[in-house]
Amino acid sequence: MRADAQRNLDAVLLAAKEVFATSGVDAPVREIADKAGVGLGTLYRHFPRRADLIAAVFRREIDACAEIAPLLAERHAPFDALASWMQRYAAFVGTKRGLAQALHSGDPAFDSLPSYFDQKLRPALRALRDAAVSAGEARADVDADELLGAVASLCMSAHNAGSGRAERMVALLVDGLRHGASPSQDIGDT
Amino acid sequence: MRADAQRNLDAVLLAAKEVFATSGVDAPVREIADKAGVGLGTLYRHFPRRADLIAAVFRREIDACAEIAPLLAERHAPFDALASWMQRYAAFVGTKRGLAQALHSGDPAFDSLPSYFDQKLRPALRALRDAAVSAGEARADVDADELLGAVASLCMSAHNAGSGRAERMVALLVDGLRHGASPSQDIGDT
């Protein structure tokens, strides 16, 4: 790929991410092209459909979310790493007003997103969870899928009134995770 | 209200209901106006915003759904009335692809819909449920809110693959309702 093409592609993805966060996924394509400093033709060369651009931005953010998990695991105690990651995931889902809408829209461009979610996010979270469980810092009777689903529901569900409700609910969830974690576990590993 | 105005309003609502069922709530306004046999100006006179028309159609169908409950109660045994109504409600929610989308869109025109749902539907279902419970034909440990929520989730949730899955899941739910209903029940069989 030619250098200028790569540069423009990055600029478009960055601009799209910011515009989607600011104005939602319904923002006009022109606004994104302008913010990226490219023409409409350039944008459409890389993303033939508006939905392709949306999906690409989501994928990129999912990647970023998944890739940060190992870093958190290195830098923090197991449970803290898990908790940090959960909040980061919640922020991602929460920022993406219109993610649920996109997923339910029936547009074929989004068909691959759910499996992409699973494939990228589940291993990332599972590693963090397993580490926290092994360290005796989290209960063992909740698995990665359940956590991903619970957080997604909390953050995407109907009119999450006002400010930080989703964050607070996720924090509650995380507290619950820690609660059953004492060394003398019934179900947990030894 | 002038007779022709009333006639046109009815025609628009009827056409909109059919078009929404066929093409989803994103169908062009022109298509609805054409189907109703009225001009765009007429349609916009009655519904200044596209969203107003959508909300009106939903309200009207909610009303129809609620109003049929007493009729079912008259004509059928208590449990059959309840089961019939549940399927009717499921059909309503299921047909309304884009109901969830509308509810989550943030458009002020839809702000009043959730409370309208509760206000109309909950009493209707509660009456049916109470009658079935009193007759010993349904278990008592599930209330109207839970049922409405469960059915809505089943019917609106992500890509309800293909044909009658939602209906089958609702039927399952209804079977479950009947299951714990015998006079000498505690919490369930051991």
Add this chain to the structure above:
DNA sequence: TTGCAAAACGGAACAATGTTCCATATCAAT
């Protein structure tokens, strides 16, 4: 029945936005 003013109507015109197209500009291999 007829006349008339108010109400309602239809659809052309406007605005916003997704998408296509192609003349022009840029890149990189020779």
Add this chain to the structure above:
DNA sequence: ATTGATATGGAACATTGTTCCGTTTTGCAA
């Protein structure tokens, strides 16, 4: 430096929500 392939920008087109206004219809009163 030349040159062919690639990428670019933005004008032009298509679709659709919304507004506007000249025309038609309605209900009432004389």
